[in-house]
Amino acid sequence: MAEASRPLLGTIRAVTHCVPDLSVIRTAYTEVLGYRVVEEGHVPAPVAASWSAPAMAGRAYMTLAPACGTPSFLRFVESKAAAGYQALTSHGWNATEILVQQVDKLAEKLENSPFFRIIGPPKSLQRFPMIRAMQVLGPAGECLYFTQVGDGSGLDLAQAKGFVGHVFIVVAGGPDLPAMFNAYASFGNDIDPPVSTKVQVISWANGLSPETEHAHGLIKLPLGTLIELDAYPDVTRPRPRPEGELPPGMAMVSFAVDDPALLENAATLPALLPGGGAATCCRGAAGEWIELIGPV
Numbered sequence: 001m002a003e004a005s006r007p008l009l010g011t012i013r014a015v016t017h018c019v020p021d022l023s024v025i026r027t028a029y030t031e032v033l034g035y036r037v038v039e040e041g042h043v044p045a046p047v048a049a050s051w052s053a054p055a056m057a058g059r060a061y062m063t064l065a066p067a068c069g070t071p072s073f074l075r076f077v078e079s080k081a082a083a084g085y086q087a088l089t090s091h092g093w094n095a096t097e098i099l100v101q102q103v104d105k106l107a108e109k110l111e112n113s114p115f116f117r118i119i120g121p122p123k124s125l126q127r128f129p130m131i132r133a134m135q136v137l138g139p140a141g142e143c144l145y146f147t148q149v150g151d152g153s154g155l156d157l158a159q160a161k162g163f164v165g166h167v168f169i170v171v172a173g174g175p176d177l178p179a180m181f182n183a184y185a186s187f188g189n190d191i192d193p194p195v196s197t198k199v200q201v202i203s204w205a206n207g208l209s210p211e212t213e214h215a216h217g218l219i220k221l222p223l224g225t226l227i228e229l230d231a232y233p234d235v236t237r238p239r240p241r242p243e244g245e246l247p248p249g250m251a252m253v254s255f256a257v258d259d260p261a262l263l264e265n266a267a268t269l270p271a272l273l274p275g276g277g278a279a280t281c282c283r284g285a286a287g288e289w290i291e292l293i294g295p296v
Contacts, residue, residue, distance in 0.1 A: 006188030010256030011222050012072050012167050013293050014063070014273055015096050018079035018251045019140035022062050025076050028115035028139045029064050033164045035074065038274055039063040043077060047272050051252070051281050051289065055244030063273065066098075068162030073273060075254075081241075082248035087143035088173070088205035090239035091232060091286040093250040095135075097145035097169035099160035103132050106146055106164065115139040120201050128153045135201045142250055143201070145169070158224035168225045170253045173202070173232040174286025177215055180229045183284040184219055192218040199230070206235050221255070229286075238287055252289035254279070263294045 019025055022040075029035040040062040048057035060078040065071070074096070087094050100106050103122045110116040120135030130150035138144055146164070149157045158168040174180050177194055194217035203212045212233070219227040241247045254273065257263070266280040277293040284290055 006186060007257060007259035007262055009184070009187040009189050009219070009221060009227075009292075010258065012170060012225055012253060013256050014073040014075045014254040014291075015093075015167055015170060015250065016075045016077060016246070016252040016254070016289075016291075017096075017140065017142050018082045018085075018246050018248050019076050019142070020078070020080055020083040021140070022060055022076055022078050024115070024139045026062060028113070029074065032109065032113050032115060034067040034162070035064040035164070036067060037062060038065045038073070039272070044272070047279075050266070050279055051246060051291070053244060053246045053289075055242065056246055061272070065274070066162055066164060066166045068160075068165055070161055070166035071274065072166040072168075074167070075273065077246065077251075079245060079248060081245060082140060085141040085249040086205070087137065087141055087249060088202055089236055091174040091236060092172060092239050092247055092288045093170060093253060094173045094230075095143040095145055095171035095228075096167055096250060097133075097147055097171065097228075099158060099165035099168050100146045100148050101160045101163050101165070103134055103146055103148040107134055110136060116144075119143075119204065128155065131155075131157075140249070145171075156220075156224050169228055170226075171228040171230060172284060172286050172288045173230040173236070174284075174288075175232055175234070175236070176285060177217070177229060177231040179285040181217065181219075184227070187219075190220040192220070194229075194231070202230065202232070206233050208233060208235075227253075232286075246289060247287065252281075252291055254291040254293050257292045257294055260294070262292050266292075266294065
């Protein structure tokens with residue numbers, strides 16, 4: 001059980017991707033996935049400083065929300081360094097998992113889209129056949145998992161509230177799984193200890209046999225949402241990052257928190273996410289940027 005003496009990491013408020021071209025993202029996510037633009041502008045210098053990424057000041061950004069209205073956002077920031085990004089091959093945040101109502105129908109839609117490439121077609125999970133998922137690369141090389149959660153799994157997972165719903169799992173990968181879990185040890189969230197299974201998209205991205213097993217475990221968040229931490233193979237490396245910038249690709253995940261002690265000396269976000277709030281940043285053991293956002 002979660003320990004009351006430690007603060008809890010809350011729900012996923014946003015996933016931030018650094019991408020080379022916001023206009024392509026806008027078209028792909030609004031016209032194909034049904035997301036809508038809720039904010040756009042340029043990153044204020046105080047926010048870039050709160051990210052420990054001062055070079056991001058002045059960069060164009062765009063925040064998208066699912067059509068269903070769930071307040072879990074996708075935030076994209078323009079970065080020319082993100083050109084050529086390849087998900088699942090370097091350490092840090094690597095996959096954004098989004099709930100959907102009918103994954104097979106979404107697959108049919110994506111097959112005719114120039115923006116998305118299916119790298120793992122819809123498939124039912126072996127242990128939980130009522131959960132069906134596919135893996136996709138987006139227009140900037142970002143990895144998206146689309147997951148349909150059916151009834152009867154016995155798992156406390158969120159449900160899609162629209163054809164394409166909100167982010168409910170974020171995935172980070174790195175070479176030292178115990179160290180990755182230890183980075184979150186100050187929080188009292190329940191965990192599911194690591195197990196090893198075949199994760200074919202990781203093997204595919206790194207030129208390994210599809211029979212290769214990879215260890216992964218979970219950190220449980222409120223409302224049926226999760227962090228997944230994956231042990232990455234030896235062929236992967238730390239993600240190259242220009243000085244003063246966020247990492248290319250899937251760069252940062254923002255989590256809600258309620259404990260004021262976590263937000264000491266935090267900057268106030270000038271409406272860079274709907275609802276605002278005070279925010280502070282830290283990094284996990286795999287180099288993943290973690291943003292903690294308190295209530296307004």
